[in-house]
Amino acid sequence: GDALTFVIQEHHAQALHWDFRLEHEGILASWALPKGPPTDPKKNHLAVQTEDHPMEYATFEGTIPKDQYGGGEVTIWDWGTYELEEWQDGKKVVATLHGQDDGGLGGVRKFSLFNTGGSGPNKDPAKNWMIHLMKDPASASPEPEPARAADDAAPVDIEPMLASLGKVETVARKEKDWAFEMKWDGIRAIATVRAATKDSDGSVTLTSRNGRDMTATYPELAELVDCVDVDCVVDGEIVALGPSSRPDFGRLQQRMGLTKSRDVERERSKTPVYLMVFDLLHSDGESLLRTSYDQRRERLAEVVSEGENIYVPEAFEGSLDEAMKSSKELDLEGVMAKQRDSVYLSGRRTRTWLKLKHSSTRDVLIVGWRTGTGERADTFASLLLAAHGDEGLVYLGRVGTGFDQHQLQSLRKTLDRMSRKTPPVEVPSEDRHDASWVTPSLVGEVTFGGITEAGRLRHPVWRGLREDIDPDDVGV
Template sequence: MAGSKEAAAKKSTKAEQKKTATKKPKASANGDSAANAVDEQLARYRSMRDFNITEEPSGGDEKKGTSKGLPFCVQKHAASHLHYDFRLGWNGVLKSWAVAKGPSYFTGDKRLAVQVEDHPMEYGGFEGIIPHGQYGGGTVMLWDQGMWEPQAGHTDIDAGLRDGSLKFLLHGTKLKGKWALIRMGGKWAKEKKPNWLLIKEHDEFERRQDEEPITESEADSAVTGRSIEEIARNEDHVWNSKDTRSGSKAWFRKESRDAKAEAPAAKTVPAKLLERIDELPEEQQPGFIPPQLALMAETPPSEDGWLHELKLDGYRMQARKDGTKVQMLTRTGLDWTARVKSVASEIAKLAVEKVTLDGEVVVVAPNGTTNFADLQASMQQGAKNALTYFAFDLLHLEGKNTRNLPLKQRKEVLGALLQGVDEDRLRLGEHIETGGAALLREACKLQAEGIVSKRASGKYVSGRSGDWLKMKCLHEQEFVVGGYTLPTNKIHGVGALLLGYYLDGKLIYAGRTGTGFTQKTHRILRDRLESLARDSSPFESLPGDARKGARWVKPEMVVQVRFATWTADHLVRQAAFLGIREDKAAKEVTREEPDVSLGPRRSRPKAATHRSDAGESSVSRRSNESIEHAPVRLTHPQKVLDDSSAITKQMLADYYWAVAEWMLPHIADRPVSLVRCPEGAGKPCFFQKHVNSMLPKGIGSVDIADKNGKVEPYITLNSAEALAGLAQMGVLEVHPWGSRNEHLEQPDRLVFDLDPDEELKWIEVAEAASEVRVRLKKLGLESFVKTTGGKGLHIVAPVKADHAWPEVKEFSRQFVVAMEKADPQRYLTKMTKAARKGKIYLDYLRNERGATSVAPYSPRAREGVAVSMPLSWAELKKMNERPLFQVANFSEWRERLKKDPWKDMETVNQKLNL
């Protein structure tokens, strides 16, 4: 019992550390909220102080510190010169180093770190002003903060400080992963203050030398989101260095200089607005309301009673105002207030105390168009693009629940509320009530994403419902082929086409397409391209990874390509080959731009929603839905993870995000093993099943004892964000256990893996799967089937968790042995590959403790990155050839998700009678 309590305590400590390390910047809608945030940090760091220490910062007879739950911070300090103070909490004080250039994620940078005197723990929560004339006089920003821990093998921190070698892990808002502080020798050892080097060590978080430094890409406060200039102007907190050793409170708060200037002018809530909500039910303002989502549809409703809006091309956000505090929350509840401060400040000026809006943050261009790439540049790269929030729904107002009002009435109240706002920052998301089909056509002409049709009488209901329907456009245009790669199999064809267009007489690289080919077009393309071979690239310039495996051709062939959008790097995303164009000369191919004369003007666009640099739209040929970007941070998002299909890290994250709703029921609340391929498919990969500090946000753990009783934390995940975040680590396969976390020793899944000899026809494998199904039915067990993403099939039977692993494994062994005895010419239960000629190996070993099988919808770490796809038994019977579903052509098979053949698995209630 004591052991279980200890394990629980460890788990709690780890969870608390992770919670602190991933805390998002707080709202800074005005000076008061920023000052309040600093107060909270000062209190938090003061609570970490060991008050048994007799003197700070010298420490006196300090107690030995602990290596668990240690705080760290980095303060950006504009004193006599700008520098960064790197501080590690240890033994009740902050061990401190002055780093002139600040931390760097490039492992080749060895940043000089001059060790200075220890600082009081409470100082780690300070952001504000140190008066000039005092030690350190200037402006202090809390640039980063979080928790730290020593690396394995380097846990004696006192020895590390003494010997000049500290190796540690950071879990901060900005700084993460492995770092080292190394004291310099030689002439540097003779300096008055010890000179160290702060170095980033190799791990998943490191960055290239040519990437934007973290000190520039994330220059503002991790707590308040303010710049160093804003902190200096506000002067809301003051630290007196002379009082540090006195034992008295060294800091005080005073009214921010911006408090009055930023306070919204007094406004009167319109009486008519209050009358509209007077009869509504009262409620406490919710903290976060899961958003209402739209179902995909081919065409908009033609009948009356619908409101049609242009589909906004930005980040969905919920704006929540509670008094002076404003929060901007993503569709999953993440606080992004600091990233959209200009919008938050406009929300703060609304003439109500409490309100919750639903809408989308976009970037509106001067010509009235919008561009998601510009929005990404603003969010991720600090580009100075103005952000606009289009509010299209009202969820709460002044203590009243507005969500049960009909949508049309909610928007009328919302319109009254937004009268007189700054429309450069905050606008009403407008609509039309007729002509949905015509609006969709115009949206596609404008190269917008599409439209959303909403039932005018509908209530606001979290989750997907038929009251909201979305119709999307995809884009098409011609491209010139400047090169190609070979396929990974040995067919006479192509792997991918390298695409371009002409600008000022130069061929500009536009990305590649590796899907859409048939056996016939493979042959035609290869023959023609071989006849156009040349020695050098025809493109003006190329990213490094585009050259890999490329065969160059004269830029004469023109092809038609369908794609989802243009990326921020001006490359086509999710492109598919449609055919060769014989009617257009290569020199005439340019990047097609939208006709902005058809669109809204800057003076008052009805709804700014489209990517301005996308290609020509085609309503008749659009797929059901282009994939939205996953809301996770990626380094090198355009890194190619599979040469044959050209999928990138961004595409993998977007795929995980899109299928999460269907994949999570089969992996959530189970231990999972991950297949990580840092260099991509077909390259060396490895399994990871244990939790470590390198895993993305949202990954949980479950403690599992091995056969020797050693308890280790295994990976488990429950959210779409955690699943999408796996792309950052190059995770190409997800393998769950056959049991859940709450009953690890009793499986609730039976898995039979049919692994055929490669010479066998697909129809024979399908017949074998049907035989497994029939045999299971005779035992009272309904089963489900899916492709493995390779050449075989998995048959899965859900069962009640009534039996232990050894019993289930023995049942499975007897089951396949019976099949082998009945037809030894067809089946084999031994793993010996030499004996598999012309047979199907019946693998039952997935049904033992610790074994896993690839999850439904999981990619496979093989060239082409195929997907393990659930099938219905009826469609399996009709398949004459092995089906192939890939991440790269997800937009072509996404329609399948509407009819998930495994959707009833969770409701099947059947027992395994042993």
């Protein structure tokens, strides 16, 4: 017969949960999983049976209005087909799910759902279920486990998992389910390490979030090979430190994009960089992408030791309020909140990792610049900014503060090589005066105080270029 459909949707309603839906007799039988599908056969998760949904809902992603049932953001976490082994109405379901290579399940997973009757949080015993991850899902199906096999074959191709902007109150509702890390003000790097052997000195490859090889730009981070005894892949942040020994994104700009060894060595002596390692994705041939955050952090402490330029900062021990206060006192960007049960979704932006910032920042595209006067006669007065919208580029305003002299001069040289005759976006006449236009392929970052009614950034301040971000990913 035809294959049966399943879908798991990440649902940001009043409380974050995952909707687990299985096709059955023409409808989608549904359960709400407050902690998501289990990743450890030894730990069952609560599953609350909800109303059946029509089959059309299997492809739904989008926003449910807040005044409606289930109001909030819905995204598809994984989907595919499943093999039914057992279905006892109201009692038990056993099914083997075949998810997507880049989905949340990571391939083939076999689950058992069973009703617990009066043992559960709901007064209605029919709603109280648990979901159990069964061992050795591959034995239930002749197909291989695609994601894990691919990960082991080419770990260097892993892309960073990305966090969404979050609110403190969202995390505070279920604070015990979250771990907190300081948010480092640098650029992400996936480091693939081949450990040293009797016949080899080992190697380190650094890859940016948009796939650029950064190994030659930061040679001091080759020290990572001395900090491990096994081949591994780690996720971290490259930072430069300012006078107060805190991450300084402006100083890091002086190192970004350099590839000539002479230039790298000159700046390296002035501005050394450090790698803050916070996640372990592969270790000694084993993929850890589908293990929980807590398990990965535990393994990270065992596998990677610290060096002169390599740090493994521990997760913050304390409450969310204390983490935010500590971050503020250290003059850091904010806090990263990560769900303890969350798996690592390579290349995906999720809400199981949240950025809790003290101030608003965003990525922007440079579309032009305005002529400077006085001290800025040879550089520029301000940059004109935009981002991708549904129907093309959208103008965001201009930024004229936050630049040091080095940034002004180097940016002007770069902009001169990117000039074009016409504006790439509709710009108001008052900002078009004495403007020069450029191809919108340079990504920058600004802080700002809000958005005006006209859609412009309020009081933007330049922070620096973001060569690690693809211009196509800069959206409104």
